[in-house]
Amino acid sequence: MSTAQHPPRSVEALLADGTTVSIRPLGPSDHAAVLGLHAERMSDDSRRLRFFGASRRAPQLAAERLSGPPRPELLALGAWAGGELVGEADCETVPGHPEAAELALAVADDWHHRGVATLLLEHLVHAARQNGIHTFEADTLADNRAVHRVFSDLGLPVRRRFEQGEVRVHVPLDEADEHYREAVDERGRSADVASLAALLRPASVTVVGASRRPGSVGQSVLLKIRQAGFTGELWAVNPYAAEIAGERAYPSPSTLPGTPDLAVLAVPPIAVASAAEECGRAGVRALVVLTSGLDADAARQLMHVCRRHSMRLVGPNSLGIAQTDPAIRLDAEFGGAFPLPGTAGVAVQSGGVGIALLERLAWLGIGVSSFVSLGDKYDVSGNDLLQWWESDGRTDLALLHVESFGNPRAFSRTARRVTRRFPILTVDAGRSPAGRRGAASHTAAAATPTVTRETLFRQAGITATRSIAELVDTAALLHSQPLPSARCAVAVVSNAGGVGILAADACADTGLTQLELPSDLVTELRDLLPGSASTANPVDTTAAVTPGQLAACLDTLSRSRAVDALLVCLVPTALTTAAQDDPLRALLDGPAHRRIPLAAVLLSQEVPVRLLTCADGGHIPSYTDPQDAARALAHARDRARRLAEPPSPEAAAPPGCDPAAARRLVESFLTANPGGGWLDPALTVELFDCYGLPLTISIWTPDEHGTVVAAQSLRQLGHRREVVLKAYWPGQVHKSAAGAVRTGLATDTQVRQTFREFTERFGSRLTGVVVQPMAAPGLELLAGVVQDRVFGPLVLLGLGGTATEVLDDRAARLAPLTERDLATMPAELRGSALLSGHQGAPAVDLAAVQDVLARLSHLATDLPQLAELDLNPLIARPDGVLCVDARARLEPRPSFDPYLRRLRRPAAAEED
Missing domain, CATH: 3.30.470.20 (ATP-grasp fold, B domain)
Structure with missing residues (x-):
């Protein structure tokens, strides 16, 4: 290990019980903390297991080794909680074997069984691999069951050799494969869910900043919590009032009669950080900050307080949260409606979108399991909520409106797993061609925000809609109807031919399949419907159809294996003289749940979408526009196709890849060019060689004579007689647009003339040319x-x-x-x-x-x-x-492992 690449700064991560710890390299300033950990916070038996004996000098020697001057052969990480060192993990390369390192672990006795050692090991594995270490080795006592369990549960293969009461442990780091990542994911999910319990299943809540002024945010939230019937303790905090809206008020969180799990902050921006500090000292485990308008300094202070006191944070600039579980009944948000209890998880960044979604879902009768307005999303994100809903036992549909992703690869990985259990719907917000402007290369120009966002959603199996209305339309169908088959052949049925044609066009516009109905099915339908009916697809039952005839038609189509979904379009006609004549009865009196999904289109209904209640208590989605119904069915088809595909493994690395050499090239280039930049032709070739990419022979030459010699060399090597010359200067991107490419040069004279043309045209900018053989067409x-x-x-x-x-x-x-x-x-x-x-x-x-x-x-x-x-x-x-x-x-960027457990750092809360 020639140079130690420690993490550049501390990172925060969650332990198994949801506690936040900070992980950072140990250094000379940590001597007292390291000594205290080993000498004071570990029992005699723990020290025996750690040091293979009871030497009183062992803690002092450990402190000197771990917190001495930096040594390239040593990696040492510490876990800190509340300013105290609660655990350390270190590895030191074996003399003569720089690819192997001796591993050691120590955890304070009162922090055992909380995942400290495992979390430290994950980060040490990452740091060691970055430093070229391929193997961890450790000597342990046979009766050190705790450390053996840590190794066994890590997710990496462990080889053990027993010798006279000691065990030699060998852990190959190169086998950190999908199994290891799944183990890390599961530990991260479990810790994340544990940390969110105080937020979404609190036993006690305090509103800090509850105001005496009616209509204020603080008082409104306090009243909603009480009116919703919160089952736990509720306290108001206001240093200037003895009572708020009938609730006794306390001057500060520290004066409350108990320790609240959750604090809702509705205080001015300047007071947010200090209020959060008071909550942290009082033992609060989660914050919802409704306040908006925090400046950068206030944001940093707020995040620092939350991390130091192990509090999860929603917001700032949040509308609030709601938990409809009958055992909790918490409504701590200041929207106009009370969320109905149900099974849809909702997370939004925009408070306005949150209000609109809750109102539309309530009108449809779709209940919510939990609602979180993420606001500025300093901490808790959509990824956190997906993991909570995956585990809460209540949620079967997730609705997300998020404008950014803190860790998109982690989000995608979580979503791929969750969408196998229930649908995740989102609004594809922020679509814009502006990303093309200023793009430096063809690839960058192609990677617009829309392309990237759509890519993320598609890979993760997320249903991405284009508007809130489309989101609600699709939610109504997925909430109430079964999925179609992956083929999704739709049969359109109407009692008015024109409406059926519109519905057929809508199906075609959204890519839905409309197969011609089999002849035996056509015959069966002809016997059921009025004589003037058309039994093609779309099926026109005519206005003369009775509810009984229409019901029989729908039942017949539902049973047919030729049909995967039904789109039923009904309009009121003059023939409907009484309720019993209304064709809608065919839907309301029939079953809501068939073998295949059914969506209705009722042009006369007053709202864009609603759920019709059927005789069996189930529901059928009804739309005013065939396009809305067809889009919802298309989203259901896409989900069915996704579920029909088995999970696919990551593509294996092809032979001939040398990432270590590529990293050395990158490090060397960025050392010479700290601001980054474009690689010159020679370095580009070198980078391509590191990954075996098929780049044609390219010879770099700075002058006319060298250019001619390069062309002659290519001809002698047996390439085509014609060569290509490409002018080059630093920062160049689009050669053809700049007139910097000449092809088909067959003679030395042509090569010389072209070099001189380049020199005359580009002048002092020109630093040389690239000579390549003329490629065969393709x-x-x-x-x-x-x-x-x-x-x-x-x-x-x-x-x-x-x-x-x-x-x-x-x-x-x-x-x-x-x-x-x-x-x-x-x-x-x-x-x-x-x-x-x-x-x-x-x-x-x-x-x-x-x-x-x-x-x-x-x-x-x-x-x-x-x-x-x-x-x-x-x-x-x-x-x-x-x-x-x-x-x-x-560009200069730190190495980032998306599978490494850590809490996100929002840009608003970053240090300058």
Whole structure:
């Protein structure tokens, strides 16, 4: 281990019981804390197990070793809670074997069985792997059952060798595979849920800043908590009042008659941090901050207080929260409606959206399990809520309206798991073409916010809608109806031909299948319906249909295996003279739950969507517009298709990848260029070689003579006679647009003339040229990577060449790619037929294209400093692929492991 790459600063993470600890490297200033941990906070037996004896010098020696001057062979991490060191984990490389390290652990006795050692080990595994360590080794006593359990539960393979009462433990870090990540995920989920209990299942609540003024936020929330029938203790805090709206008021959290689990803060911005500090000292475990308008300093203070006192935080700028569990009945939000109890989990960033959603869901009769207005989302996020709903035993539908993702890869990973259990619906907010403006490369131009967001949602199996109305429309269908099959062949039934045609068009617009009905089914329908009815699809029952006839028609279609969903469109007619003649009775008197989903369209209803209550107590969604019903059915079909696909593993690293060499290249470049920048042609070739990417032979030369010699060398190597010259200068991106490319140069004279043209045209900017053999023709593709600051690494594939922006035909996925991603990305292109052979053209080597995507995926995940990488064109032929032009840009960014457990740091609360 030549240089130790410690974490650059402390990070906060959750223990198994939901307590927050800070993890950071140990240093010289920690000597007293390390000594205190080993000498005072560990029993004699714990020290015996740690040091294999009862030496009184052992704690002092440990403190000197762990908190001495930095040594490259030593990695030592400490876990801190409330300013005290509660555990440490360290590893030190074995002399002569820099890839192996001796491991040691110590945890304060009163912090045993809370996951301190396991959490420290996870972070030490990450740091060790970053430093080139492949193996942990440790000597333990056979009766040290606690540490053996830690090793066994870690998720990594453990090999043990017993020798005379001691056990030699060997842990290979290179086998930190999907099984390890799943173990880390499960520990993180369990800790997250434990930390949210005080927020969403509190036994006691205090409103800090409850005002005597009627209509104020603080008093409104206090009243709603009381009116909703909160089952726990409720206290008001106001230093200037003895009573608020009938509740006794206390001057501060420390004077309350008990310790509240949850505090709702409705105080001025300048008082938020101090109020949070008082709550933390009083033992509060969760905060909901309704206050908005915090400046950067107040934000930092608030987050520091919450982390130090182990409090989870919703907000600031939150509308509040609600928990409808009959055992809790907490409504601590200042919206106009009381959420109905039910099974839909709702999380929003916008308070206005939250109010609108709660009102629409209440009007539909869809109840809420829990509601959280995330506000500025300093701490608790949509990812936290997904894990809570996954575990609460009540939620079967999740509705999210979030504008950003703190850790999109963690969010995607959680959502992929949760969507297998119940639907997650969201609004695809923030769609804009503005992301194309100022894009530096073709790949970056392709990675607009819309593309990236849609990619995240699609990969995670999330149902993304375009508006709140569409979200509610889809929720109504998924809440009340079964899913169709993945094919989703829709039968449209109407009592007015024109409406049926509109519904058929709506199905076509949303990509729903409308198959021609089988002849035996057509015959059966003809016998059931009036003589003038049309039994094609759409089925026009005519206005003369009776409720009984319509019900029989729907039952027949429901039983048919040719139909996967029903769209029933009804309009009032002059033939409806009494309630018993109303065709709507066919729906209301029939079963709400059939083998297949049913959506109704009632043009005469006054609201866009409602749930019809059927005789069996179930519900059928009813819409005023066929387009709304068709979109909801299309979302249900997409979810059915997602569930029909088995989970796909991440694509394995192809042979020939050397991430260590790539990291050295990146480190060297950023040392010389602290602000980052574009790699020159030579370094680009070197980076591509680290991952075996198929870049054509490229010779860099700074002068005319060298250019001619390079061209001659390529001809002697047996390449085509023609060569390509590309002018280069630092910061260059689009060569063709700048006129910096000349092709088909067959003679030395042409090469000289072209070099002189470049010199005359570009003057002092020109630093040299790249000489390449002329590539054989093929299908031009674009492949690349962009490291999005919000979503993480994104891999793109599309039709390439100089017209790539005009064609705008691309597929995108968040890295790391799965095996299914490799197969589906080429197939998603509108021009995918060109890859498989079109009008007699030969098919390209699709396996070679997929191999490039796999290599790009691993490059993107290994190198967070890679801001952009562009392969355009990537020429695909039947015999393989070849990139003839490439560029890459690096930025100084810390290494980030998305699977490492840590609490997020919002930008608003970052240190300057």
